[in-house]
Amino acid sequence: MKESFDLVIIGGGILGTSISYFLSFLNKSKKIAVIEQEKKVAHHTSGRNTGKVHAPYLYNPEKKKLFANAAFHGYEMWKEYSKQQNLPFKEDGVIEVALDEKGIKVLEKYLKWGKQNGLNEKDIELIDKTELKKIEPEIKCESALYVHRDGSTDYSTLTNAIMKDSEKNGINFLFKNKINQIKKIKDKWEITINDNEKIYSNFLINAAGGQAIDIAHNIGIAKNLTDVHFRGEYWKTPKKYHNLTKTSVYSVPEFPDYPFLDPHWIVRVDGSCEIGPNAVPVFSPYGYDTAENVKEFIPKILEMVNSGARKIIFDKDFQELAFSEIQSSMSKSRMVERVRKFLPKIDSKEITVKGTAGIRSSVIDEKGKFVPDVILLDEDSSFHILNYNSPGATGALPFAVYVINQLHEKGLFENEDIHAQCGPWKFNEIVERLEK
Ligand SMILES: Cc1cc2nc3c(=O)[nH]c(=O)nc-3n(C[C@H](O)[C@H](O)[C@H](O)COP(=O)(O)OP(=O)(O)OC[C@H]3O[C@@H](n4cnc5c(N)ncnc54)[C@H](O)[C@@H]3O)c2cc1C
Numbered sequence: 425m426k427e428s429f430d431l432v433i434i435g436g437g438i439l440g441t442s443i444s445y446f447l448s449f450l451n452k453s454k455k456i457a458v459i460e461q462e463k464k465v466a467h468h469t470s471g472r473n474t475g476k477v478h479a480p481y482l483y484n485p486e487k488k489k490l491f492a493n494a495a496f497h498g499y500e501m502w503k504e505y506s507k508q509q510n511l512p513f514k515e516d517g518v519i520e521v522a523l524d525e526k527g528i529k530v531l532e533k534y535l536k537w538g539k540q541n542g543l544n545e546k547d548i549e550l551i552d553k554t555e556l557k558k559i560e561p562e563i564k565c566e567s568a569l570y571v572h573r574d575g576s577t578d579y580s581t582l583t584n585a586i587m588k589d590s591e592k593n594g595i596n597f598l599f600k601n602k603i604n605q606i607k608k609i610k611d612k613w614e615i616t617i618n619d620n621e622k623i624y625s626n627f628l629i630n631a632a633g634g635q636a637i638d639i640a641h642n643i644g645i646a647k648n649l650t651d652v653h654f655r656g657e658y659w660k661t662p663k664k665y666h667n668l669t670k671t672s673v674y675s676v677p678e679f680p681d682y683p684f685l686d687p688h689w690i691v692r693v694d695g696s697c698e699i700g701p702n703a704v705p706v707f708s709p710y711g712y713d714t715a716e717n718v719k720e721f722i723p724k725i726l727e728m729v730n731s732g733a734r735k736i737i738f739d740k741d742f743q744e745l746a747f748s749e750i751q752s753s754m755s756k757s758r759m760v761e762r763v764r765k766f767l768p769k770i771d772s773k774e775i776t777v778k779g780t781a782g783i784r785s786s787v788i789d790e791k792g793k794f795v796p797d798v799i800l801l802d803e804d805s806s807f808h809i810l811n812y813n814s815p816g817a818t819g820a821l822p823f824a825v826y827v828i829n830q831l832h833e834k835g836l837f838e839n840e841d842i843h844a845q846c847g848p849w850k851f852n853e854i855v856e857r858l859e860k
Contacts, residue, residue, distance in 0.1 A: 429457045429596075432615065432625035434603060434639055436460030438470035438583045438817050439809060440631035442824035445586040448593030449846035450828070450837060456595050457625075458587075459617065461602035466583035468710065469633055470817060472782030473656075474690055474701065476518065476672065477502055477575035478815035481538030481548060487796040494819025494826065496542040497857055499573060501821040502582065504848045509585050511577070512693045518574040519556070520674045521565035521766050527676040528567045535569060547573035562668050565675075565766050576672070576693040579817045589847065598623075603632075606643050613805070627836065628806040629827070634709020634785035636810045645803055646810065648790040650731040653709050656701025657753055658690075658779025659760070661770065666697050668769055675766055679745060687752075687762050698779045699763050699770075704753040705746050709785050735792025787811035798823075800830070807831060825854045 431447070433440045436458050444458045462468070477499050480492040506513035522528045531550060538548045548571050551559075556568045591597060598617075605616040606628070613625045630639045634653060640646035673689040690698045708720035728734055736742050752759040760772035787795045787810055798816075801808040809827065816823075828851075831837055842852050 426622060426624075427457075428455075428612070428624040430454035430625070431456045431627045431629065432613070432623070433458045433629045433631055435631040435633055435636075436462070436465040436583075436587070436597060436599070437468060437631065437633045438466060438579055438820040439633070439812055439823065440629070441465050441583050441587050441590065442820040443629060443631060443827060444590040444595045444597075445821075446824050446828055446846050446851060447837075447840075448590040448595045449844045450840040450842065450851060451594075452841070453839065457598050457623075458590075458595060459598050459601050459603060459615070459623075461600065463599050464584070465587045465597070466580045469782050469784065470583055471580035472780050473579060473814075473817055474672075474688070475576055475578055475692055476690075476815070476818070477513070477577055478818045479518070479538060479543055479547060479571045479574040480541035480815070481520070481534045481543060481569065481571055483537060483541060483815075484796070485537055485540040490798050490823070490826075491813075491815060491819060492537075492541040493858060494823040495815045497822040497854070498815075498818040498820065499575065501849070501854075502577060502818070503575065505585075505821070506577065506582070508848050511581055511585055514576045514693050515572075516574075516576050516691065517570065517572045517671045518674060519560065519563070519669075519671055520569040520571065520676065521556075521563060522567045522676050523565055523765060525566070530676045531567055531569045538569075538571070543571075543573060547571065560669050560671070560673070562769050563673060563766055564768055576691065578693055603639070606639065608643070608805075611805075626805065630806065630808040630810075631812070633812065634783060636808060636812070637785070637787065640801065640808045640810060643803075643806065645801060646799075646808065648732070649787050649795070649799070649810065650727060650733045651785045651787050651811075652728070652733060652736065653706045653711060653783050653785050654703035654749075655706045655711060655753075655781050655783050656703055657759075657781045658698045658700030659756060659775050660777040660779045661697045661699065661775050665770060665774070666691075666695055668697070668767065673766060675762075679741075687759055689763050689767050699760060699775070700779060701782065702749050702752045702759055703784070704749045706783065709783050711783060712781055731788070732790040732792040733788045736788060739792070784813055785811075786813060800827070802830065802834070822854060822858055825851065826858055829855045829858075 480495040483492040707724040757772040799810040
């Protein structure tokens with residue numbers, strides 16, 4: 425294969441596919457490809473998550489500004505798209521519960537953040553335990569945040585639908601093509617795929633999820649950053665538990681400074697219920713099983729000790745948290761216990777089937793600190809999206825618009841029609857919404 429493209433998007437997750445979706449409407453002349461190592465889109469994190477369309481109340485408006493803004497607009501956009509395409513989307517809300525005084529203070533902070541991030545009085549409200557009992561009699565708590573503007577969907581189905589639209593409009597999806605190496609040869613990128621084939625591109629967008637850092641390192645940038653991977657595991661609950669609550673229930677995380685969220689009670693879009701996810705440290709963005717983790721153990725440890733991540737490895741609080749998460753992976757009842765604190769009716773003996781685990785890759789800087797927001801690196805003829813984590817699926821459509829608009833302003837898509845109708849939206853109107 426010696427094909428040449430104007431633009432290659434690396435990664436057929438929800439983000440890479442969303443970028444291709446908008447470009448497929450705007451672009452009239454460029455040859456564009458999405459390169460994906462698996463045989464379908466959303467094979468990894470985008471198809472292995474909680475399926476919530478998150479309201480932006482959990483995100484500090486200063487530290488997670490980009491994520492919060494994208495999530496705020498993503499809700500309406502997925503709702504509109506799902507309606508137009510007849511895809512699953514439920515406006516079922518979410519409840520965040522506090523189990524003690526300390527937790528109530530956190531809920532008050534979340535209410536403030538939610539409003540700063542665009543939610544209004546009708547979208548989010550703080551209610552006391554008596555009020556909550558009337559709505560969700562099985563839930564035990566001291567206070568709750570009822571978030572009405574929150575929903576459930578199936579992100580595999582959504583990603584697949586936007587891929588089909590992109591393909592119809594001329595984007596090439598090259599599946600089963602793993603990128604091994606990228607080199608600049610004169611003014612073009614030479615991309616080695618499946619170990620020996622070469623393709624060429626003028627421009628690259630790196631949306632490789634858990635491998636985005638590796639791709640950036642491969643072309644010699646972001647060397648001060650590394651990542652750590654956490655496997656989020658789920659347990660499916662039996663049918664008799666499916667009507668215990670009307671909505672999903674989250675509890676205030678015990679350690680809000682770490683990217684470990686306490687497992688939730690999840691009501692999926694099809695009505696089934698699960699418990700999860702925890703956050704077990706693993707050694708690969710695809711470390712679903714022991715074989716992959718054993719294979720990647722030594723290279724990952726070497727990478728970590730030679731980067732800012734070594735500070736994390738030797739941090740006592742982190743070690744304690746990691747140990748507790750590993751225990752929750754080895755012992756189902758430990759994980760169920762965390763949900764039983766607010767939903768006492770469930771019994772771990774009745775819960776026997778594992779759900780589909782997904783892996784989150786969090787970026788750590790040279791000081792050994794987790795980076796809270798998404799990182800955008802605008803390099804010479806390449807653009808890199810690193811640390812694209814929760815609520816990345818919710819925000820994927822507006823975030824794709826944001827990225828394309830940045831490149832347009834830089835001159836990359838200057839000939840494209842930014843007033844184009846892209847499915848239910850006009851591109852420039854979304855840009856205006858994001859800038860408000
Ligand atoms: C447990 C868990 C629960 C979550 N729950 C939610 C939720 O409820 N709501 C929400 O909004 N967000 C949630 N998220 C976050 C959300 O799922 C992610 O932010 C989002 O899916 C990231 O999408 P992506 O396209 O960047 O990455 P990915 O889905 O990982 O896609 C990247 C793609 O790049 C491909 N790729 C990588 N390297 C190469 C290579 N070298 N060659 C070719 N292809 C390559 C991969 O195969 C992959 O398909 C959750 C995340 C986790 C881990």
